[in-house]
Amino acid sequence: MRLNRMLLSTTLVVVALVIQVSVLARLHLPGAVPDLVLLTVLALAMVYGHVGGALIGFGAGLLADLAPPSDHAAGRYALVLCVIGYLAGLVKPENGQLKSATGPMAVVVAAAVGSTLLYAGVGALVGDTAARHVGLGGLLFSAALYDLLLAPFVVPGLMALARRAENNPLGESGTSAKAADVSSGWLASGTGLRIGSQRGMRVKAARARVARAGRIKGVKRL
Structure with a gap:
């Protein structure tokens, strides 16, 4: 008890x-x-x-x-x-x-x-x-x-x-479960934003390197 x-x-x-x-x-x-x-x-x-x-x-x-x-x-x-x-x-x-x-x-x-x-x-x-x-x-x-x-x-x-x-253990567990869901949702959304931003930065950096390489090759051909 x-x-x-x-x-x-x-x-x-x-x-x-x-x-x-x-x-x-x-x-x-x-x-x-x-x-x-x-x-x-x-x-x-x-x-x-x-x-x-x-x-x-x-x-x-x-x-x-x-x-x-x-x-x-x-x-x-x-x-x-x-x-x-x-x-x-x-x-x-x-x-x-x-x-x-x-x-x-x-x-x-x-x-x-x-x-x-x-x-x-x-x-x-x-x-x-x-x-x-x-x-x-x-x-x-x-x-x-x-x-x-x-x-x-x-x-x-x-x-x-x-x-x-x-x-009321059911109420407390329900509240904690809701809090966990909310916190996990916030973590998931924040992680998604960070991953998306990192991917965008990587794509931009790769495009910039390709463009610089193309310009360098063109100069050598001239």
């Missing part, structure tokens, strides 16, 4: 994690907690693509695993967000801009449900049965509802910020 992507992604993930731990987690809402870190990963993944989404998801999940008051094994949420970030990055369009809000909202709902299921599945493998006691159905519904309500205030703004901070 490029330096500007890393700096922006790190800043946004840290801010989202701080807000989630200090504000959203203390609302004591029924069911799941609104996942601002997940929404941040989704927004960046839909701009940077699947590779960037996977890297950002892994880093964000690892920070969430280590941040207090975490009560699960480190690496569990990192795996979840890495997979979710990779899959979300696959819906990135060619120009990096989505035409409507339907696609991102569908991605948010699918990511909320998928991350909850994957988190519960990984927990079941390591012996964590908390999802069974809380109720998996309630967790899925509340996670999708909270993230969907929060997404319009988070995802579009973060995507716009990521696109604005993103460098």
Whole structure:
């Protein structure tokens, strides 16, 4: 990843994690907690693509695993967000801009449900049965509802910020290519003028030598 992507992604993930731990987690809402870190990963993944989404998801999940008051094994949420970030990055369009809000909202709902299921599945493998006691159905519904309500205030703004901070290598290469074409054109035209002028001078010099030789021969004949 490029330096500007890393700096922006790190800043946004840290801010989202701080807000989630200090504000959203203390609302004591029924069911799941609104996942601002997940929404941040989704927004960046839909701009940077699947590779960037996977890297950002892994880093964000690892920070969430280590941040207090975490009560699960480190690496569990990192795996979840890495997979979710990779899959979300696959819906990135060619120009990096989505035409409507339907696609991102569908991605948010699918990511909320998928991350909850994957988190519960990984927990079941390591012996964590908390999802069974809380109720998996309630967790899925509340996670999708909270993230969907929060997404319009988070995802579009973060995507716009990521696109604005993103460098435009195509534009730069196009500009450099145009500059190269212009410079090569100037060089070609200048070289053609020099070659033409040199040829003209050589022809004139040859004609002058022929004329002088003719005059000298005429004098000798006389």
